Amino acid sequence: MSSGRPEILFPLFAALDGLHGVGPKTALTLNHMAIEAPRDLLYTLPQSVIDRRPRDSVQGADLPATLTVEVEIGQHRPARSKTGAYRVTVEDAKTAFQIVFFHARGDYVARLLPFGSRRVVSGRVEFFDGMAQMVHPDHVLLPEDADTLPAFEPVYPLTAGLTQKAITKAVQDALSRAPELAEWADPALVTRENWPTWHDAMMHAHAPKGTGEMSLDSPARRRLAYDELFAHQLTLAMARTKKRAKRGFATSGDGRLRRKVLAALPYKPTNAQMRTIDEITDDLAAPLRMNRLLQGDVGSGKTLVAFMALLCVVEAGGQGVMMAPTEILARQHLEGLQPLAEDAGVVLELLTGRDKGSERRAKLDALARGDIHILVGTHAVFQKDVAFHDLRLAIIDEQHRFGVRQRLELGRKGQAVDVLVMTATPIPRSLALAQYGDMDVSVLDEKPPGRTPVKTALLSNEQMDSVIDRLRQAVAEGRQAYWVCPLVEESEVLDLTAAEDRFKRLRAALGEGVVGLVHGQMPHAEKDAAMARFVAGDTGVLVATTVIEVGVNVPNASIMVIERAETFGLAQLHQLRGRVGRGSEASTCLLLYQPPLNESGLKRLTTLRETDDGFRISEVDLEMRGAGDVLGTAQSGLPRFRIADLERQAGLMQIAQDDARKLLNDDPTLKSARGDAARVLLYLMRQEQAIQLISVG
Structure with a gap:
């Protein structure tokens, strides 16, 4: 990409105070609405119309x-x-x-x-x-x-110090500067969808002929939404092409270690697991760098898939690293992989921030010599003094907890490291495309055999005493339970008080030594000790804040009580429920709510009761909360679209991705007439920097 913006776009990126009726003061007010140039006014569409x-x-x-x-x-x-x-x-x-x-x-x-x-x-x-x-x-x-x-007067969003009259005048002036631009969309698509040109779509969108034209499905709005999604997907596709162009190691193992592990398994892997293992093995064997996302619901068997990928690398003489966001999860991965590693006869080691002094030094030396085949760890594996003998594959678990920069750091640890990112948080298709459009995606959409479905029930808080009675009975029978405390106004201090109060009440009801407590404010050692006692079966009930949300594995725990369940998001409730049902025991999840439930609280809890399909749950969650909340507001990868609506235009995102990948495949340097028009679009959408920024992995 050349650094200069095309001249045809200059009027759209001129100063705001050159517009009709916009002085320095109004320009400043518009800046507060993220409107910095005439182009941003064009992309601020009316939110309603008045019939005049x-x-x-x-x-x-x-x-x-x-x-x-x-x-x-x-x-x-x-x-x-x-x-x-x-x-x-x-x-x-x-x-x-x-x-x-x-x-x-x-x-x-x-x-x-x-x-x-x-x-x-x-x-x-x-x-x-x-x-x-x-x-x-x-x-x-x-x-x-x-x-x-106008027969239908557009109504624009406002902020303090801005009037409808002022913004309408400014928009009209910005529209008068909108140039006719060459077509960047696929001509067949434009014909099929009956779309106006970019220029006409802008004119229509700002002069709707009735409320029908305000809908997301009106040709003008759909066209403009597509342009935003297409520019974004083009940027991701360029990043993907650039990544794939980087040479990787062609890593092909001989299968001896993988055969040992498969032979020792007490069950047969699912078709989804076998398919995904093949996709990853093919990527590793190619001379290009792998950059793949592995999505699998709670309990879909991601650990086995990841281990098979690591073994493939070890068979070829390389090393692998598997990284988790917390120490509890890293230790759990170690415990989950250890028996498989023993079956295969490979050396597995753990590195966390807690390793100090001579013990740490010894591990680092063994790693540098190649004596450790697979390293499991937290972000401690990023530190400068951690050097591998021959790192070929990096697996990142729960990717959304790691920033883009950390993905880069890890990539630098090896000459041409293949990257596999895993998440147990099912992401709706449209968001997966927006967030990870630069990656290839594998989905584990089957559950391994032998997992008992979790029965989910809704109970009002008023039935708390009978819940405690049921727990007393279950603990007496040797079963174990989690009790998750409510989120109190996002305040860790108040969360803590709630958890401690519940701990005291349950301890009084069930007896000393039966109940344990873990929360985010505890020192690491105490937290681990409390978890260890629960894992060993020394405590029957573990009272916790949401620190147990991801990945904690205690097969004997068969009851999950979530207090004030209506205060949690759907995806989070689904993750918490996934902590039980891991053994052969029939499991139950009790959602305790504070009546009266509002409409959205009721919808969340009944959705959870009716299905355990994480992808279905994530779609409902997206409909209810919107994209920003589903992925967490701090997401580095989720773009802010002004017109496109990720919740309701998922299909458009898929079309945009296919179109972008096809264009780059046919015209990798964007030199054709359509490629040239696409470059103009990238500048129009301020994506010129994104090409450099987004290319990570």
């Missing part, structure tokens, strides 16, 4: 309503006091009504509505004291100028 179509009379209208009528101006009745009303009687084709002003100067009203003249007035009409009234009309025009009033 003229009618012959206010008579028969369903009041209150906004009406536009031509009237003859009659008697003026000035206000009797400073705070009184100035009334003007007017007549339309059928009836008389009043136009009312407060705090208006008499000479102003006399000039605006001269006695005996005709005017077109438009504004809100209401009944008051048996008479129709229009208070402070929005528009007063000469009859010959009536056609300057």
